[in-house]
Amino acid sequence: MATPLPAARSVAVNPSQDELRAWVRELMPRIAETEFGNLNYTARILARLTPSTFFVSDAPTGKPVMPRAEAEAWAAKQDAHIAGADMVELRGYIGPDPDFRTGARLYMERAHSNVVAMQDQLYFPVDDAWTPEFTVIYTPTLRVPEHHEECLILVDLDNYVTRVMGSDYFGESKMGGLRMWNHLVQTRGGLAMHSGAKTFPADATPDGRERLALIIGLSGTGKTTTTFREVRGSLPVQDDFIALMPGGEVRTTENGCFAKSFGLDPVDEPTIHGGATRSDAWLESVAVDAATGKVDFFDDSYTANGRVTFPLAHIRHRDPRDLPRASHLFILNRNADVMPAVARLSREQAATYFMLGETMGTSAGGAHEAGKSLRVPGTNPFWWEEESSMGNRFLELLDSCDLEVHLLNTGRVGGPESDGRSKKVTIAHSAAIQEGILDGTIEWTTDPDFGYEIAVRVPGIDDAEILQPRRLYDRTGRSDEYAAIVARLHADRRAYLEGFADLDPRVLAGLG
Numbered sequence: 001m002a003t004p005l006p007a008a009r010s011v012a013v014n015p016s017q018d019e020l021r022a023w024v025r026e027l028m029p030r031i032a033e034t035e036f037g038n039l040n041y042t043a044r045i046l047a048r049l050t051p052s053t054f055f056v057s058d059a060p061t062g063k064p065v066m067p068r069a070e071a072e073a074w075a076a077k078q079d080a081h082i083a084g085a086d087m088v089e090l091r092g093y094i095g096p097d098p099d100f101r102t103g104a105r106l107y108m109e110r111a112h113s114n115v116v117a118m119q120d121q122l123y124f125p126v127d128d129a130w131t132p133e134f135t136v137i138y139t140p141t142l143r144v145p146e147h148h149e150e151c152l153i154l155v156d157l158d159n160y161v162t163r164v165m166g167s168d169y170f171g172e173s174k175m176g177g178l179r180m181w182n183h184l185v186q187t188r189g190g191l192a193m194h195s196g197a198k199t200f201p202a203d204a205t206p207d208g209r210e211r212l213a214l215i216i217g218l219s220g221t222g223k224t225t226t227t228f229r230e231v232r233g234s235l236p237v238q239d240d241f242i243a244l245m246p247g248g249e250v251r252t253t254e255n256g257c258f259a260k261s262f263g264l265d266p267v268d269e270p271t272i273h274g275g276a277t278r279s280d281a282w283l284e285s286v287a288v289d290a291a292t293g294k295v296d297f298f299d300d301s302y303t304a305n306g307r308v309t310f311p312l313a314h315i316r317h318r319d320p321r322d323l324p325r326a327s328h329l330f331i332l333n334r335n336a337d338v339m340p341a342v343a344r345l346s347r348e349q350a351a352t353y354f355m356l357g358e359t360m361g362t363s364a365g366g367a368h369e370a371g372k373s374l375r376v377p378g379t380n381p382f383w384w385e386e387e388s389s390m391g392n393r394f395l396e397l398l399d400s401c402d403l404e405v406h407l408l409n410t411g412r413v414g415g416p417e418s419d420g421r422s423k424k425v426t427i428a429h430s431a432a433i434q435e436g437i438l439d440g441t442i443e444w445t446t447d448p449d450f451g452y453e454i455a456v457r458v459p460g461i462d463d464a465e466i467l468q469p470r471r472l473y474d475r476t477g478r479s480d481e482y483a484a485i486v487a488r489l490h491a492d493r494r495a496y497l498e499g500f501a502d503l504d505p506r507v508l509a510g511l512g
Contacts, residue, residue: 062386092123352510
């Protein structure tokens with residue numbers, strides 16, 4: 001039985017995009033119409049608020065928790081606030097498949113209808129069979145001074161209700177549903193993965209069969225770019241979350257795209273740029289000249305975490321139903337030292353690097369993560385309990401399917417951008433690597449330091465130093481620095497994985 005919605009002064013159910021646009025214009029400050037005819041809202045909150053997020057539980061979960069009695073007191077305050085508000089109830093599905101989809105609803109203040117409009121582009125539409133299983137209750141105008149940034153996010157997995165107070169960042173709506181979906185998928189024997197998905201058509205593969213690739217990575221590591229970048233006629237399927245099921249079966253979640261806008265370029269990212277510049281796209285915290293409506297996707301003076309949503313129906317994409325079983329998994333890591341542009345992983349190594357979840361943090365995770373070396377198991381910051389359960393389930397699923405796993409560096413080799421000796425792994429490099437993986441034309445050798453396979457040669461890449469970082473460090477007289485980084489990584493990784501008491505020993509064994 002779904003949780004009843006709090007009573008409100010008025011409730012509009014499933015309004016049209018035109019109605020939502022009219023309410024945004026009428027009720028919302030900090031709105032600008034762009035040169036493309038779409039609307040941009042400059043939000044107060046610029047990223048997910050992990051420090052403000054609590055799981056409702058009276059027992060330890062391995063994540064920050066709030067006792068149920070305290071959470072219910074906050075829920076009562078939110079309900080009282082809603083009693084005097086005009087609300088919108090948006091109904092939809094997470095996922096398109098009748099045998100797997102989940103009824104979801106967003107209950108949002110009409111005064112922030114842009115969030116409803118953006119979420120409407122991600123839900124699949126309702127039909128006569130729709131019933132709500134997930135509920136997100138969202139009140140941006142209810143500030144909570146007692147908590148970080150005057151915001152509070154409460155996740156109640158027993159009742160599948162998420163309450164958001166104070167934040168006006170759209171991502172809390174999107175992830176409110178998908179965080180609960182993580183839990184539901186685990187109960188069904190699968191694994192929810194923070195992953196894009198793309199297919200390579202049958203006429204582009206050596207064996208003449210359509211192949212499905214999954215792309216996991218933290219926000220800002222190039223997951224969406226890698227997913228939407230066309231390689232050999234590839235088609236994007238899904239931007240952000242999928243379920244990997246036994247045997248390599250894949251289920252998708254969203255009917256639209258939620259992409260970072262900073263650095264959006266029509267040459268490197270034509271598909272996303274095309275979707276973002278349609279009149280029906282919604283923008284959040286993107287730099288827009290108030291007088292002219294001119295959009296500058298390269299201006300990060302307010303934030304580098306500007307966002308955009310648009311429907312997948314308005315770009316070239318592969319229908320998310322009846323997908324082939326997954327053939328490839330790319331684990332993305334925006335690194336800046338000794339990680340090669342690509343490494344091929346054994347099954348145990350795949351589970352190891354999946355659990356390590358290493359990357360350089362970006363503005364997508366908030367200012368407290370940007371520029372810092374992070375470890376986020378599964379590159380999934382939305383897991384609801386200690387992450388051993390995620391790593392163990394991933395290893396179980398690898399045992400059930402034929403999945404080639406590669407580690408891709410989407411950052412630099414040899415140091416940060418400020419170091420003139422370092423080299424950027426470009427979008428073109430990543431595309432060449434995907435082609436080489438697809439064709440089986442990459443020549444591999446075992447890396448003596450990490451045990452995974454690194455590339456000797458990749459068609460289309462002339463620079464061996466981004467494929468074998470030791471060469472760059474040796475040439476620039478930094479062999480000792482390279483050795484020190486290798487030793488530190490081995491020690492730190494082992495210590496980190498040993499901290500998971502319930503982790504399958506095979507995951508640790510993948511370190512070599």
